[in-house]
Amino acid sequence: MPVTHGGGVALFPGQGTQAKGMGAGLFDRYPEAVALAGDVLGYDVARLCLEDPDGRLDDTRYTQPAIFVVNALSYWDSVDRGEPPADVLLGHSLGEYNALLAAGAFDFETGVKLVAQRSALMGAERGGAMLAVVGASVQRLEELLAENELTTLDVANRNTPSQNVLSGPVADIDRAREILAAQGLRVAPVRVSAAFHSRYMRSAREEFAAFLRGFRFAPLARTVIANATARPYRDGEVASTLSAQLDGAVRWSDSVLAVLRRLPAERFREVGGNGLLTRMVRQIETAPVPPVPKPRRVFTVAFAGGDENSYRPLGEHLRDVELVPLERPGRGRRYSAPLVSDPEALVADLTGQVREHLREHGDEPFAVYGHSLGARLAFRVCRQLRAEGLPAPVRLVVSGECGPSVPSRERDTWQLTGDAFWAHLEQLGGVPRQLRQYEDLMAHYERVLRADFTVLGRYRHHEEAPLDVPITVVTGDGEPFTEADLVAWQRETTEPLVRYRFPGDHFFIRAHWAELAHLIEGANP
Structure with missing residues (x-):
């Protein structure tokens, strides 16, 4: 007789996956949600995603709400087409808001309001930069930063065992780029306006925490893994965990590993996006991890x-x-x-x-x-x-x-x-x-x-x-x-x-x- 395993694991992408034309075929299916998002945001989110007439899709203030809306529509569409609702939900940075939406922490309108404020605060930050680094573990990367007196930089995104993102002042990011490239590591600047997910976002975190005090969050109906802790969200701690995410590292590799210890990679599915998170899961899956001992x-x-x-x-x-x-x-x-x-x-x-x-x-x-x-x-x-x-x-x-x-x-x-x-x-x-x-x-x-x-x-x-x-x-x-x-x-x-x-x-x-x-x-x- 069949055994039902539940809905598996859903992955929601974040900033960086935006592309002109995203959400095509979804906006007409959910006109009420699209209209509601437009009322909250003050602009036509469908036109932004499909046409981007003013070139704003790469502007953080517009990117994040657009991705949130498309992620939400994509998830609803998958469920409407017969996919079971996921039991475990993970979102990369911004995508975590979609995970919480799917888990019932807040409704769609509230989610749009939260993301709009988050994107406004992050988009207003200036004076920082981010650098993707491939080929070194977090430990090795931190050793190299210490050896070269670059402790002003934080490891902001821990994406896979060998792919991480640094965040910090522009001059130090530029210097790190030269030093790490000389070490044989692959480096690439990230298109952002500030040092996201680092100590330099502390003022934005404090302002966002004050904003979140105006909201009440419902008990979660699904398991959501938090970027900041790589552990499940706890009821009553949604606001504090979301605010901590702004100036804390995105512990994506640790979060995925926490789930892989319990469920196989074939139970993961990426919602929307371009397959980036799925590729990360495959890389994380191949990393050596201590086996869970079998009970005697x-x-x-x-x-x-x-x-x-x-x-x-x-x-x-x-x-x-x-x-x-x-x-x-x-x-x-x-x-x-x-x-x-x-x-x-x-x-x-x-x-x-x-x-x-x-x-x-x-x-x-x-x-x-x-x-x-x-x-x-x-x-x-x-x-x-x-x-x-x-x-x-x-x-x-x-x-x-x-x-x-x-x-x-x-x-x-x-x-x-x-x-x-x-x-x-x-x-x-x-x-x-x-x-x-x-x-x-x-x-x-x-x-x-x-x-x-x-x-x-x-x-x-x-x-x-x-x-x-x-x-x-x-x-x-x-x-x-x-x-x-x-x-x-x-x-x-x-x-x-x-x-x-x-x-x-x-x-x-x-x-x-x-x-x-x-x-x-x-x-x-």
């Missing part, structure tokens, strides 16, 4: 009512990875222990089991997996490991649950009584009908299930720094989760979130053990 074992946390045998079929599909169930009290091999319905006590118990294994096996890499209630508890175990200074997993795989900051849909299940309780569980698909023929077993499982659902009812999420652990989220296509429910997991990790959707209802995992095993091992299903 996976600690599993069962769903409500589950025990150490719940994931036994999963273990049969794991290759060279030991499955280590974290058993909750009152079931399985811990049948005689009292049931625990307090979330904090349960997390402490589960973490203690991991701690004992870590003492025995040292620094061997491991993964953590949980389904439904087990997903929330697995996440909390990872947090507790961090709090105790213990090793972190190489990955956390969760299934059948929304992000932990979103209240569980089952938080009130423990309060259902009698037949209503069992009818609800049968609807979830987790309890076989024949169990109701055995009153003694029903009585036992009801105690276990009520304890577990009480944990969900008492579960409280507390905001903390995100984990430095990659999170993979897997759901069934018959589950009632919204995009917001699932993207909430992005708030809990500094790595790009990866999502998969399998055919099936809440217990889809029972038909997809092999695919889950591949995800835990670090492979694609």
Whole structure:
């Protein structure tokens, strides 16, 4: 059966990709958006792009709004033609505004206003220059600048492992051009009016930050990788991250690598543009990077009512990875222990089991997996490991649950009584009908299930720094989760979130053990 990987990765180009005729065929398809952009900007953006009658397309004040509009129309067009919306979005410098637009941080009109102000501030700057350099890493480039007393220059764009852009005063850029060319490096001036993405843009950054205080940004519905940090944007930090981009380096190579560690290059698609970003991705992909260690074992946390045998079929599909169930009290091999319905006590118990294994096996890499209630508890175990200074997993795989900051849909299940309780569980698909023929077993499982659902009812999420652990989220296509429910997991990790959707209802995992095993091992299903 097919597995849905989501919409992959969308790349939005920035300044430098403008060309007369860009957007041809798009403006007539989206007349309302084009008219709205014209009202905000005060000129005909379609005429600027298609005809450029006044030669303004290379003027930063006009270039950036034009590219933003064309990028937006191109993305809408791709989705309207059947491309799925991307799950991960990256934009190069200006293109980051299109990534945020696609992620729902703001609407199109707001985006045009933001870009218009950004371009006005950047276009007003004078006295600087930029220089593209090919053939040296950032480290080697910085060494050469230091050796030649050119520390007045900043590495503004880190585009690929061997292609970077310097930014700074004109005289120093001219001197660097001669010195670097003499070193056998390829150099080329960039057509700009100022030292963009450098310390010399600090006043523009401060003015833009003040401008951004007049806007409110919505929670992101997709993962957006920030140029300034090469990490996912965090809700509540959109304004500060955008302003930091003005005088900070565009860490494009690092941003792409962060995604390539989780998704293959064939999942990337460039929106609009001229293929420049796609070529960069290919160059970045070939750079040597440390491999992600394969886990030697996976600690599993069962769903409500589950025990150490719940994931036994999963273990049969794991290759060279030991499955280590974290058993909750009152079931399985811990049948005689009292049931625990307090979330904090349960997390402490589960973490203690991991701690004992870590003492025995040292620094061997491991993964953590949980389904439904087990997903929330697995996440909390990872947090507790961090709090105790213990090793972190190489990955956390969760299934059948929304992000932990979103209240569980089952938080009130423990309060259902009698037949209503069992009818609800049968609807979830987790309890076989024949169990109701055995009153003694029903009585036992009801105690276990009520304890577990009480944990969900008492579960409280507390905001903390995100984990430095990659999170993979897997759901069934018959589950009632919204995009917001699932993207909430992005708030809990500094790595790009990866999502998969399998055919099936809440217990889809029972038909997809092999695919889950591949995800835990670090492979694609």
